[in-house]
Amino acid sequence: MRYLATLFASMISISNASAFELRNGDLIFQQACSGEAVGNAIKNVTESAGDYQFTHVGIVYIPDGKDSIFVIEATIPEVRVVSLKEYLFKKSGDGCYPISVAGRVKQAYQHCISAALQEALKLVGKSYDYGFALNNNKYYCSELIYDIFLKANQGDPVFELNKMTFKQKDSDQTDSNWIRYFSEKGLAIPEGEWGINPGAMSRSKVIDLLGQIQYSATRRGSSNTICGLLTDSLGRCVHYASEKDIVANKCFVCKKYYACYQCHNLCENHPLRPWPVHLNDSSQKIVLCGNCFQEISYQAYSRDYVCPLCHKEFNPKCSLHKELYFRFER
Numbered sequence: 001m002r003y004l005a006t007l008f009a010s011m012i013s014i015s016n017a018s019a020f021e022l023r024n025g026d027l028i029f030q031q032a033c034s035g036e037a038v039g040n041a042i043k044n045v046t047e048s049a050g051d052y053q054f055t056h057v058g059i060v061y062i063p064d065g066k067d068s069i070f071v072i073e074a075t076i077p078e079v080r081v082v083s084l085k086e087y088l089f090k091k092s093g094d095g096c097y098p099i100s101v102a103g104r105v106k107q108a109y110q111h112c113i114s115a116a117l118q119e120a121l122k123l124v125g126k127s128y129d130y131g132f133a134l135n136n137n138k139y140y141c142s143e144l145i146y147d148i149f150l151k152a153n154q155g156d157p158v159f160e161l162n163k164m165t166f167k168q169k170d171s172d173q174t175d176s177n178w179i180r181y182f183s184e185k186g187l188a189i190p191e192g193e194w195g196i197n198p199g200a201m202s203r204s205k206v207i208d209l210l211g212q213i214q215y216s217a218t219r220r221g222s223s224n225t226i227c228g229l230l231t232d233s234l235g236r237c238v239h240y241a242s243e244k245d246i247v248a249n250k251c252f253v254c255k256k257y258y259a260c261y262q263c264h265n266l267c268e269n270h271p272l273r274p275w276p277v278h279l280n281d282s283s284q285k286i287v288l289c290g291n292c293f294q295e296i297s298y299q300a301y302s303r304d305y306v307c308p309l310c311h312k313e314f315n316p317k318c319s320l321h322k323e324l325y326f327r328f329e330r
């Protein structure tokens, strides 16, 4: 997990996206790092939402409660279910991790999600579709998502297909990476065939992009950092993103502030160790307010569940699991 340190350093730019929690059926679009060959080839011939260049997509699957978030993806060699951790922290090209951006199908299609996930689970183990063909019992990433929503919506497509092209943008030349790719596989280039790529899916009118999953939040003028799978600059995360979920807690082992214990346990190689608190000693500052980025003591935090420095309200429900973060000593 040493690589995470590099990751944190390289992904500090905070999007102004608003906070969101990951839900069942959310899509996570990924943009591979620049050193990744197939990723580069995809970027050369597809268009994504915003300034992104997506190369992959998977669907969030949360079987029971937020303690276990999985992603179902069609990847090499087959369709599989992986933990969120494995999905986000897969190494790409030059040893970095992909950029991950969450999207949500619009309200009108939310009723499809449970059936779509059931369809996805039935396809686990199906081979990866190197030839990007529809209806051949093999799947590539965005085809899997297209297909499960199609089935869940009684055969009426939720996403639109496009005619695939492997030509460089604004050119009549087939991209040299794709020529090599298809010749290595012994397959004809499916130029002009119907398909759907992750970039096109991200631009679909049935998708709202929620924002990028960031790995740290910092604030100008503060030396403090909040770590986690963050969805905004106040330290809210994919697990807890209500208005008041702006408190970060410190782990006694790594001494880092994390948005929540699940984020910590996904990003570190040890479980979060609660910080020892002496109730008659309020000199230790071990809670970080995500609004003002200042540190406060347990006593100051728990007095009214309001930041004593910036007066922003905290979530009082966090006290229900305070033992996860604090060990109370006499």
Ligand SMILES: [Zn+2]
Pocket (backbone or CB within 6 Å): 251, 252, 253, 254, 255, 256, 264, 268, 270, 271, 272, 273
């Ligand atoms: Zn730790």
Ligand SMILES: [Zn+2]
Pocket (backbone or CB within 6 Å): 228, 229, 237, 238, 239, 240, 259, 260, 261, 262, 263, 264
């Ligand atoms: Zn979290």
Ligand SMILES: [Zn+2]
Pocket (backbone or CB within 6 Å): 289, 290, 291, 292, 293, 294, 307, 308, 309, 310, 311, 312
């Ligand atoms: Zn504050």
